[in-house]
Amino acid sequence: MDLSAFPRVALGSWPTPLDDAPRLAAALGGPPVLLKRDDVNGLGAGGNKLRKLEFLLGRALADGADTIITFGALQTNHGRQTAAACAKLGLRCELVLTARVPMTGEAYERSGNIVLDHVFGANVHLCADAEETAAAYEKVNHDKAVTLPIGGSNGLGALGYVAAAVELVGQLHDRGIDDALIVVPDGSGATAAGIALGTELLGWPGKVHAASVSHPAAEASQVLRTLCAESAALLGVPEPELAHLTVTDDTVGPGYGVPTPEMWDVLKLFAETEGVLLDPVYTGKAAVKFREIAATSDVPVVFLHTGGLPGFYGYAPEAVARFGSA
Missing domain, CATH: 3.40.50.1100 (Rossmann fold)
Structure with missing residues (x-):
């Protein structure tokens, strides 16, 4: 291989x-x-997402991307690792996150992965439903942006x-x-x-x-x-x-x-x-x-x-x- x-x-x-x-x-x-x-x-x-991102971001850079957009739940590990990888590579990171999990409270909504997303410099868009998710995505998408699927x-x-x-x-x-x-x-x-x-x-x-x-x-x-x-x-x-x-x-x-x-x-x-x-x-x-x-x-x-x-x-x-x- x-x-x-x-x-x-x-x-x-x-x-x-x-x-x-x-x-x-x-x-x-x-x-x-x-x-x-x-x-x-x-x-x-x-x-584990870093192994996927090595190939996904390698392709994005080869294609001339300056922005990475991806999706996930509020506590997405993929989002946090994408944000960190984008910081290392000098790419803009847009995280479009949706409240998919029936968990609430200060800890779930403001700590863990989601605070690290901000620490790594990502722009975080919190969405309540599919309609808000689609609107947020349309707002940040452009011709030098590459969109990654959930979980890479x-x-x-x-x-x-x-x-x-x-x-x-x-x-x-x-x-x-x-x-x-x-x-x-x-x-x-x-x-x-x-x-x-x-x-x-x-x-x-x-x-x-x-x-x-x-x-x-x-x-x-x-x-x-x-x-x-x-x-x-x-x-x-x-x-x-x-x-x-x-x-x-x-x-x-x-x-x-x-x-x-x-x-x-x-x-x-x-x-x-x-x-x-x-x-x-x-x-x-x-x-x-x-x-x-x-x-x-x-x-x-x-x-x-x-x-x-x-x-x-x-x-x-x-x-x-x-x-x-x-």
Whole structure:
């Protein structure tokens, strides 16, 4: 997989660590557990979106863009990382954010990712509904602006995680692990799609489990397959079969961005066994599925930590209510 033909900017610190998690594995009573730490890749408080943005912003700069427009919920990790990347590259950043999640209050609306958006110099447009979102977008769009999809998730963005798949499989091989199960949070889709496509193109014998944090499994699976097909077309390879990919939605709970008791439990488990912090929206809910899988797997299990820590502070009142008096 030669990705050198695609314009790319350097935003992250690669490779990110692949850490053993022996205390977590012991608590789960299953096989070895490893954590792929894409939460510690530097720029803009880290996270998985930087891998996508390397390709998306590389193309935007090659096309002469001076402004980047993108979308998300109020606590979007993608928006925060896009704002940081634009600051580094000298690009104007317009974030059109919509109140998609049924969360309110000072913490959710004014702290966490959204305050960092301002710190990184983005212009933030808060919208109540689709009509306001469309109006805000029309106001900031112009001929030197490039629009990125929610989560940076399209075929080009997914190439960032095709590259990550090569990196991760190489790290596993260096440890003598040639068969494993990778659990990855699945929101807008390109992270899981890139991992699934990359591992298939490598002929890797392991499996990939995408734990949806937002959409029903059938919908999430279709999005993943569409993204994989788009990336495969860019690479000039056949559309993948994805027989090694499983998608589930049973840890979403009441909805995207809405905490569940199980999520808080597993967040505490990661913290007290390995000192690793999850976020309530993506990694926390995916880790609930990871806990279930890792307890019964007959091969090592890798959890792809996609970051999102700043968003934790948007849920501070809920965290204090859960843990503050412990």
